[in-house]
Amino acid sequence: MNKMLKLENVRKQYPGFLLDCSLEVPEGYITGLIGQNGAGKTTTFKAILDLISVDSGKITVMGKDHQELNQKDREKIGVVLAGSSFYDGLNVRQIASVMEQMYPQFSGGEFLKLCGRFGLPGDKKLREFSTGMSAKLKLLTAISHNPRLLILDEPTAGLDVVARGEILDMLRTYMEDGTRSILISSHISSDLEGLCDDLYMIHGGKVILHEETDVLLNNYALLKVSEAQYRRLERKYLLRVKKESYGYNCLTRHGQFFLENYPDMVVETGSMDNVIMMLVKGEGV
Numbered sequence: 001m002n003k004m005l006k007l008e009n010v011r012k013q014y015p016g017f018l019l020d021c022s023l024e025v026p027e028g029y030i031t032g033l034i035g036q037n038g039a040g041k042t043t044t045f046k047a048i049l050d051l052i053s054v055d056s057g058k059i060t061v062m063g064k065d066h067q068e069l070n071q072k073d074r075e076k077i078g079v080v081l082a083g084s085s086f087y088d089g090l091n092v093r094q095i096a097s098v099m100e101q102m103y104p105q106f107s108g109g110e111f112l113k114l115c116g117r118f119g120l121p122g123d124k125k126l127r128e129f130s131t132g133m134s135a136k137l138k139l140l141t142a143i144s145h146n147p148r149l150l151i152l153d154e155p156t157a158g159l160d161v162v163a164r165g166e167i168l169d170m171l172r173t174y175m176e177d178g179t180r181s182i183l184i185s186s187h188i189s190s191d192l193e194g195l196c197d198d199l200y201m202i203h204g205g206k207v208i209l210h211e212e213t214d215v216l217l218n219n220y221a222l223l224k225v226s227e228a229q230y231r232r233l234e235r236k237y238l239l240r241v242k243k244e245s246y247g248y249n250c251l252t253r254h255g256q257f258f259l260e261n262y263p264d265m266v267v268e269t270g271s272m273d274n275v276i277m278m279l280v281k282g283e284g285v
């Protein structure tokens, strides 16, 4: 399978923080990067886009070293970064003409049609936009020049549930052409679990888990067990353990096995937040 993006042991040191990240985005995939505030998501995105220098490691974008991308290659990438935007005195129609001059592939007509569909008036200045409108505009400008790879750092940050849903719908529509790919970050797991094919969890600069979303939601589970039940559990099936007032909370990758074979045990599947919590707060077995 073609890799649209590959990071191999990319390291970046800041005072009190070390990013050490390896990840891949295969063609046709939506890959999610999930992590709490300060986990290293934005640092990873800036490294990919060559906005910061890295200390070591290798970053390959569409088969080329990320520092060797030419203008044509860069036109195949759409980006949403926190904070970046157009001058706020412009309106949507003016942005369309700026984009048309920058990107030969950009269709102003198509862009304005999409803006209309997502409730962005053509003659309203950016400074009059709500947070949700600005987020939608950023994503529409990133996808309207027909890129093959989207790199989206927290595109749903600060949005209400309706605006988040609209952003996720835009991304699903973008993916209908099967050769496109997305790397998207969020600290809200529910945004990513319904969208992504696979997920990387990042914590303290390190990737602590990489799994297909289906496996994560169906096979990873919390076992809530008493002291006696815990003593009988085979340790090899457990990833992390946390002492609780009732006994132990255990993270396993074999949730279906426990559901089928231990009818008396409390087995909770389907929550990415639980998995993250146990990976961060639980102890090794």
Ligand SMILES: Nc1ncnc2c1ncn2[C@@H]1O[C@H](COP(=O)(O)OP(=O)(O)OP(=O)(O)O)[C@@H](O)[C@H]1O
Pocket (backbone or CB within 6 Å): 014, 015, 016, 017, 035, 036, 037, 038, 039, 040, 041, 042, 043, 044, 187
């Ligand atoms: N220019 C910088 N100089 C020093 N430290 C930095 C710099 N940029 C980021 N950091 C540190 O790197 C760590 C990771 O920050 P980063 O912005 O990548 O996290 P994040 O996962 O994107 O978090 P958030 O969800 O809050 O945006 C933090 O501890 C931050 O303070």
